[in-house]
Amino acid sequence: EIYLNGMTGAVPRLPTDLTRLEELAGHRLGPGPVGYVAGSAGSGSTARANRAALDRWRIVPRMLRDVHERDLSVEVLGRPLPAPLALAPIGVLSIMHPDAECAAARAAAARGVPYILSSASSTPMEQVAEAMGEAERWFQLYWAKDRDVTASFLERAKAAGYTALIVTLDTPLLAWRPRDLDQAYLPFLHGVGTANYFSDPAFRAGLAKPVHEDPNAAVMHFVGMFADPAKTWPDLAFLREHWDGPIVLKGILHPDDARRAADAGMDGVVVSNHGGRQVAGSVAAADALPRVVEAAGDRLTVLFDSGIRTGDDVFKALALGARAVLLGRPYAYGLGLEGQAGVDHVIRCLLAELDLTLALSGHAGPGSLTSDDLIRDSA
Numbered sequence: 116e117i118y119l120n121g122m123t124g125a126v127p128r129l130p131t132d133l134t135r136l137e138e139l140a141g142h143r144l145g146p147g148p149v150g151y152v153a154g155s156a157g158s159g160s161t162a163r164a165n166r167a168a169l170d171r172w173r174i175v176p177r178m179l180r181d182v183h184e185r186d187l188s189v190e191v192l193g194r195p196l197p198a199p200l201a202l203a204p205i206g207v208l209s210i211m212h213p214d215a216e217c218a219a220a221r222a223a224a225a226r227g228v229p230y231i232l233s234s235a236s237s238t239p240m241e242q243v244a245e246a247m248g249e250a251e252r253w254f255q256l257y258w259a260k261d262r263d264v265t266a267s268f269l270e271r272a273k274a275a276g277y278t279a280l281i282v283t284l285d286t287p288l289l290a291w292r293p294r295d296l297d298q299a300y301l302p303f304l305h306g307v308g309t310a311n312y313f314s315d316p317a318f319r320a321g322l323a324k325p326v327h328e329d330p331n332a333a334v335m336h337f338v339g340m341f342a343d344p345a346k347t348w349p350d351l352a353f354l355r356e357h358w359d360g361p362i363v364l365k366g367i368l369h370p371d372d373a374r375r376a377a378d379a380g381m382d383g384v385v386v387s388n389h390g391g392r393q394v395a396g397s398v399a400a401a402d403a404l405p406r407v408v409e410a411a412g413d414r415l416t417v418l419f420d421s422g423i424r425t426g427d428d429v430f431k432a433l434a435l436g437a438r439a440v441l442l443g444r445p446y447a448y449g450l451g452l453e454g455q456a457g458v459d460h461v462i463r464c465l466l467a468e469l470d471l472t473l474a475l476s477g478h479a480g481p482g483s484l485t486s487d488d489l490i491r492d493s494a
């Protein structure tokens with residue numbers, strides 16, 4: 116479609132190379148918000164390692180395999196999806212665009228791509244659900260210190276039609292992020308990303324005064340309770356008790372942690388280092404993937420994120436054993452640049468490139484990919 120439009124002289128409004136969106140967004144939206152989205156932990160070495168690890172794998176295309184009819188669909192956590200893609204949970208999206216999470220969720224819904232709503236969204240979960248109609252949505256939990264708030268979030272998410280729970284484990288504390296520290300830019304401190312909390316009865320019950328009477332105290336209450344570095348594996352029983360649907364642990368990098376997840380009755384894991392935003396010097400997510408896939412066996416659904424920018428990145432993650440990938444920063448830039456249409460552009464480009472990469476490499480769909488389709492570049 117993009118090529119055919121090109122015949123009429125109509126060029127796309129945004130670049131089709133998604134790696135160019137960050138710079139463009141930086142020009143249009145300024146360094147504060149885009150710096151926050153682009154930023155990583157420490158010197159940025161983990162985010163660079165994520166890209167380098169994907170680049171080291173090279174695709175070995177196969178010929179003459181009849182790829183004229185193709186199908187990107189997969190089954191993930193028992194649900195049929197049109198493609199092996201979901202939008203990663205990204206909090207505070209109102210710093211990128213006033214329509215924030217609702218615009219991103221609508222774009223995902225229109226393509227049948229699951230939208231994972233962050234606990235730290237700038238829009239309450241019920242409002243995002245309403246914007247999506249019946250479309251597939253999952254809820255990402257920042258596992259609060261306060262059990263009542265956690266239980267209340269799970270109840271609300273269930274009532275609002277979120278089908279899977281994604282529990283992010285890699286953020287018991289916010290990491291050392293020099294870009295934000297140097298600019299003293301942390302959206303939370305301005306009350307951005309607190310919508311689910313400020314609208315929650317259990318959260319409000321913990322405040323001395325209503326949010327509107329003392330917003331600063333409410334923000335500080337949020338900062339003090341949104342995560343909990345004291346949690347351990349047995350605590351997962353609480354989540355299992357309060358959530359009937361699939362539970363997926365996000366931020367798993369070690370094979371033993373994958374085994375523990377399966378032992379604890381979890382349904383899946385996301386191999387992720389939070390896009391390089393948490394542990395500076397962490398193993399690249401793609402380097403961690405094969406060992407986690409092996410440990411998971413057929414006990415867990417393995418998803419992947421951190422560094423996905425192109426169709427061939429998706430191909431590689433699937434060939435290494437991921438069932439589907441989550442896309443992070445590129446859709447946030449698309450949102451910042453063009454709202455819902457920008458997110459739609461990002462999803463379409465990524466899936467079109469994946470489709471072509473599969474076809475040109477001899478695959479009619481993701482189902483036939485194996486690690487034999489890749490070779491490790493030793494250079």
Ligand code: FNR
Pocket residue numbers: 151152153203204205206233234235255283365387388389390391392420421422423441442443444445447
């Ligand atoms: C994130 N991520 C994230 N993860 C999560 O579980 N809950 C959250 O609220 C957020 N918020 C968030 C904000 C911003 C600005 C970014 C960039 C990332 C991490 C996200 O879900 C995902 O793991 C990474 O973005 C994937 O890496 P890439 O695709 O950005 O390289």
